[in-house]
Amino acid sequence: MKAKAALIAVFCILSLAGCKNDSGEIPAAADTTAAVQNTEPSETTSAETVTETEAVQNNTEESATAESTDGQRLTLEEAKAAALGYAGVNESEVTNVKTEFDYDNGVNVIEVKFDTATYEYEYEINADNGNIIKSSKEALTEQTLRNTITAEEAENIALKHAGIKRSDAVFEKTDRDFDDGTEKFEIKFICGGVEYEYDISAADGSVIKYSTETAAVQTVRGSVKNITAEEAENIALKHAGIKRSDAVFEKTDRDFDDGTKKFEVKFIYGNQEYEYEISAASGDIIKFEIDEIDD
Numbered sequence: 001m002k003a004k005a006a007l008i009a010v011f012c013i014l015s016l017a018g019c020k021n022d023s024g025e026i027p028a029a030a031d032t033t034a035a036v037q038n039t040e041p042s043e044t045t046s047a048e049t050v051t052e053t054e055a056v057q058n059n060t061e062e063s064a065t066a067e068s069t070d071g072q073r074l075t076l077e078e079a080k081a082a083a084l085g086y087a088g089v090n091e092s093e094v095t096n097v098k099t100e101f102d103y104d105n106g107v108n109v110i111e112v113k114f115d116t117a118t119y120e121y122e123y124e125i126n127a128d129n130g131n132i133i134k135s136s137k138e139a140l141t142e143q144t145l146r147n148t149i150t151a152e153e154a155e156n157i158a159l160k161h162a163g164i165k166r167s168d169a170v171f172e173k174t175d176r177d178f179d180d181g182t183e184k185f186e187i188k189f190i191c192g193g194v195e196y197e198y199d200i201s202a203a204d205g206s207v208i209k210y211s212t213e214t215a216a217v218q219t220v221r222g223s224v225k226n227i228t229a230e231e232a233e234n235i236a237l238k239h240a241g242i243k244r245s246d247a248v249f250e251k252t253d254r255d256f257d258d259g260t261k262k263f264e265v266k267f268i269y270g271n272q273e274y275e276y277e278i279s280a281a282s283g284d285i286i287k288f289e290i291d292e293i294d295d
Contacts, residue, residue, distance in 0.1 A: 074127045076101070079110035082130055083123040087137070089116055092270040095248055101127065109133065117246050148202040151176065151229030151252045154185035157205050158198040162212075164191045174229045175253040176202065184208060226280045229254065232263035235283050236276040240290075242269050254280060262286060268293065 074082070076099040084091055094114040102109045108127035115121070124134040149157075151174050159166055172195075173188040183202040188195065199208040227235075229252045237244055250273075251266040261280040266273065271293045277286040 073108060074110060074125065074130055076110060078130075079123075079125045079127070080112055080114075082125055082132075083112040083114070083121065086123065086132055086135065087121050089121075093117070095268075107133070117243070148183060149185075149200075149205045151185060151233070152231075153205065154198075154200040154202070155187055155189075155229065157200050157207065158187045158189070158196065158210070161198070161207055161210065162191070162196050164189075164196075168192070169196075171226065171228075171254065173254050176249070176251050182208075226261065227263075227278075227283045229263060231283065232265055232276075232278045232280070233267075235278055235285065236265045236267070236274065236288070239276070239285060239288065240269070240274055242267075242274075247274075260286075 080091075080097065080099050084094070093116050096113070096115045098111075098113040100111050102111055102124075104124070110125045110127050112123040112125065113121065118139060120138045122134075122136045122138075123132060125131070126133055155171065155174055156166070159169060169189040169191045171187070171189040173186060175186045177184055177186055179199075185198075185200045185202055187198040187200060190196070194212055194214060196210065196212050198210045200206070201208055233244070233249065233252055237247060247267040247269050249265075249267045251264060253264045255262055255264055257277075263276075263278045263280055265276040265278060268274070273291045273293055275289045275291075277288070278284070279286055
């Protein structure tokens with residue numbers, strides 16, 4: 001009975017509320033305030049949601065930046081060190097080192113090239129993770145080991161071009177020089193009262209230019225026997241205890257100093273530079289110096 005009475009009471013209240021609305025009565029102010037109050041929590045919740053979303057986005061961006069910063073690209077020096085380690089050689093054993101950045105098939109690459117006494121090495125290294133992409137090792141021929149002809153070979157080329165035997169010539173000068181980016185030998189010798197001058201390419205032995213003129217009487221030496229430029233180089237190498245294949249020659253010049261005819265020989269081995277002055281007449285070492293090369 002009590003439950004039935006409660007249901008009837010609810011029905012009456014709902015009916016009365018419906019009548020008021022149909023009669024056009026304005027809802028009470030308390031109801032309006034309640035409605036406003038009911039919307040405010042919803043707006044606050046929306047603002048909180050936006051703030052949380054922005055925070056998530058900011059955190060995501062910071063995380064991406066951190067990952068990018070962690071993936072540092074290799075430097076040229078690091079790539080060189082990696083290639084040397086992979087080849088199993090020390091930096092002091094290599095020459096003609098070349099390193100450069102490249103972009104190949106969407107990959108950042110560092111190309112590393114260097115020579116040892118007997119091999120030429122080439123590497124391609126992924127600049128982003130240090131992995132070896134490609135490598136090659138090629139035995140050097142005698143010519144590529146030296147990279148240029150020797151001073152004596154340049155003299156022989158000039159003599160052959162002039163049609164003169166070495167025993168009949170008196171060499172005045174055999175200098176290694178650079179001219180407009182071209183390495184060459186400047187050679188001067190006398191035969192039969194005629195002075196010959198030649199420029200010979202150090203790369204391929206071609207005759208760049210030559211000239212002849214009558215030699216002054218006082219410059220004619222007769223048949224004085226002097227050592228050759230290559231013999232001077234061999235004397236210096238033997239004194240230093242270094243093989244020719246391990247040395248990189250920078251200069252072999254024939255010169256006069258205080259009436260003494262000599263060869264000035266300069267070459268590099270490892271991280272040291274050797275300089276010699278050798279008597280052209282006797283092959284004696286006049287003086288020598290060994291200096292460390294600054295990195």
